Amino acid sequence: xxxxxxxxxxxxxxxxxxxxxxxxxxxxxxxxxxxxxxxxxxxxxxxxxxxxxxxxxxxxxxxxxxxxxxxxxxxxxxxxxxxxxxxxxxxxxxxxxxxxxxxxxxxxxxxxxxxxxxxxxxxxxxxxxxxxxxxxxxxxxxxxxxxxxxxxxxxxxxxxxxxxxxxxxxxxxxxxxxxxxxxxxxxxxxxxxxxxxxxxxxxxxxxxxxxxxxxxxxxxxxxxxxxxxxxxxxxxxxxxxxxxxxxxxxxxxxxxxxxxxxxxxxxxxxxxxxxxxxxxxxxxxxxxxxxxxxxxxxxxxxxxxxxxxxxxxxxxxxxxx
Amino acid sequence: xxxxxxxxxxxxxxxxxxxxxxxxxxxxxxxxxxxxxxxxxxxxxxxxxxxxxxxxxxxxxxxxxxxxxxxxxxxxxxxxxxxxxxxxxxxxxxxxxxxxxxxxxxxxxxxxxxxxxxxxxxxxxxxxxxxxxxxxxxxxxxxxxxxxxxxxxxxxxxxxxxxxxxxxxxxxxxxxxxx
Numbered sequence: 001x002x003x004x005x006x007x008x009x010x011x012x013x014x015x016x017x018x019x020x021x022x023x024x025x026x027x028x029x030x031x032x033x034x035x036x037x038x039x040x041x042x043x044x045x046x047x048x049x050x051x052x053x054x055x056x057x058x059x060x061x062x063x064x065x066x067x068x069x070x071x072x073x074x075x076x077x078x079x080x081x082x083x084x085x086x087x088x089x090x091x092x093x094x095x096x097x098x099x100x101x102x103x104x105x106x107x108x109x110x111x112x113x114x115x116x117x118x119x120x121x122x123x124x125x126x127x128x129x130x131x132x133x134x135x136x137x138x139x140x141x142x143x144x145x146x147x148x149x150x151x152x153x154x155x156x157x158x159x160x161x162x163x164x165x166x167x168x169x170x171x172x173x174x175x176x177x178x179x180x181x182x183x184x185x186x187x188x189x190x191x192x193x194x195x196x197x198x199x200x201x202x203x204x205x206x207x208x209x210x211x212x213x214x215x216x217x218x219x220x221x222x223x224x225x226x227x228x229x230x231x232x233x234x235x236x237x238x239x240x241x242x243x244x245x246x247x248x249x250x251x252x253x254x255x256x257x258x259x260x261x262x263x264x265x266x267x268x269x270x271x272x273x274x275x276x277x278x279x280x281x282x283x284x285x286x287x288x289x290x291x292x293x294x295x296x297x298x299x300x301x302x303x304x305x306x307x308x309x310x311x312x313x314x315x316x317x318x319x320x321x
Numbered sequence: 322x323x324x325x326x327x328x329x330x331x332x333x334x335x336x337x338x339x340x341x342x343x344x345x346x347x348x349x350x351x352x353x354x355x356x357x358x359x360x361x362x363x364x365x366x367x368x369x370x371x372x373x374x375x376x377x378x379x380x381x382x383x384x385x386x387x388x389x390x391x392x393x394x395x396x397x398x399x400x401x402x403x404x405x406x407x408x409x410x411x412x413x414x415x416x417x418x419x420x421x422x423x424x425x426x427x428x429x430x431x432x433x434x435x436x437x438x439x440x441x442x443x444x445x446x447x448x449x450x451x452x453x454x455x456x457x458x459x460x461x462x463x464x465x466x467x468x469x470x471x472x473x474x475x476x477x478x479x480x481x482x483x484x485x486x487x488x489x490x491x492x493x494x495x496x497x498x499x500x
Contacts, residue, residue, distance in 0.1 A: 013478060016478050016481055016482075020481075047485055047492050048481070048485060050492045051481070051484060051485050051488065051492060054430070054431075054434060054488075054492075055453040055454075058431065058434065058435075058454070059453065059454050059456075061431075063344060063347060063348070065347060065352075065353035065356070066343075066344055066347060067353075068339060068340045068343045068344075068360070070357060071339070071343055071356070071357040071360050071361055072335075072339055072340075074357070074361055075335065075339065075360070075361045075364055075365075076335075078361060078365060079331075079335075079364070079365065079368060082365060082368060082369075131369055133372065
């Protein structure tokens with residue numbers, strides 16, 4: 001029932017406040033004076049008090065379906081998943097320009113060369129999504145090791161890796177085969193295709209390496225064309241590939257818009273053999289690049305566990321430095 | 322290190338507030354499965370935003386704001402189906418166990434009350450439930466509904482008037498003296 005007189009309409013909000021127990025002293029006083037002389041509003045106040053009482057009962061009453069156990073358990077597992085995917089990243093300057101390193105609970109999830117220009121926050125968000133958080137402390141140790149690596153003072157980056165950014169099982173196989181290439185060695189895209197048992201999948205191998213989320217750590221720079229041309233790296237930044245190879249002792253010569261590894265200047269072995277040779281040993285000059293692994297230095301080949309060939313004796317007749 | 326501590330703190334937030342937020346969502350959606358989904362979503366969003374929350378913030382009110390927004394999006398997506406669900410849920414509701422003879426609130430009246438609340442316009446209903454069922458203050462309700470404290474109070478009072486009209490003839494006057 002709505003109040004009929006202007007004075008009753010005016011007092012109504014105070015009346016609601018009094019019923020709800022929210023009224024200040026002044027409003028309570030106004031209501032008290034009014035209801036003393038107004039029967040309708042007295043009844044109205046009683047109604048609202050009764051309603052407040054019902055709400056109070058309803059609030060305390062058990063709710064059907066009020067069991068949060070399942071939702072709580074599901075939430076715990078989704079939070080754990082979200083946490084493990086959360087990437088903390090750091091951005092550092094390096095001899096190869098600005099580099100981003102991102103790591104999750106599982107391990108290093110992303111290494112990226114950053115563009116010299118353009119909005120960095122937008123770029124990072126595109127790479128990592130909105131959940132990424134800058135965490136230099138968590139990536140500082142990685143940065144220090146990476147710089148040592150780029151300066152030739154470290155040959156391995158034994159980092160735990162988070163490989164969940166792989167696009168497919170095929171890409172995972174390609175990158176695993178690439179990760180197995182020794183420091184200072186190069187092979188060809190066709191060579192990787194052969195190693196994973198898909199010898200005709202040369203272009204898919206190149207694509208899979210193009211989307212390598214962990215360049216340097218997974219050394220896709222050690223994979224080159226069968227002609228010896230470096231062919232591509234980090235978009236159009238093939239000079240980075242040349243510098244990484246130079247750090248590892250792999251010499252290249254400048255070619256048109258590219259660099260080239262000279263097969264004739266590399267220690268050579270048939271992939272799967274245990275001995276390395278000079279490039280003119282036996283039938284090596286006529287072998288397809290897809291079957292070969294090349295080393296820039298003898299030290300590189302021997303550090304990888306290979307012995308000098310007992311026929312051509314690269315240990316006694318090394319290539320000219 | 323900072324993140325580890327923040328994560329422990331978030332565990333405490335879940336422990337302290339998840340059950341109540343789910344209850345709130347259960348009241349506004351009237352479906353246990355919706356309350357499950359939306360309460361999880363509330364806390365996943367909260368987790369993402371938690372590290373940016375200024376220290377000393379009112380975490381409970383902040384969670385109500387997230388849950389309220391998710392609830393409103395949910396209503397928009399569901400459109401008219403919501404009322405059908407709510408009505409069905411009320412009809413299928415089993416009797417609460419061990420109800421005492423002297424139960425003040427008759428089942429019929431209680432169902433009528435819930436039905437009236439379900440029929441309120443969204444903002445009034447949410448404001449009403451936050452105030453009367455979860456005892457949030459008007460500034461917190463205003464923050465949840467992106468309106469002023471005064472508007473929040475006006476929503477609650479408007480809801481009160483409608484509920485009172487909807488229960489005309491069913492309000493047990495003098496109930497307090499009987500208990």
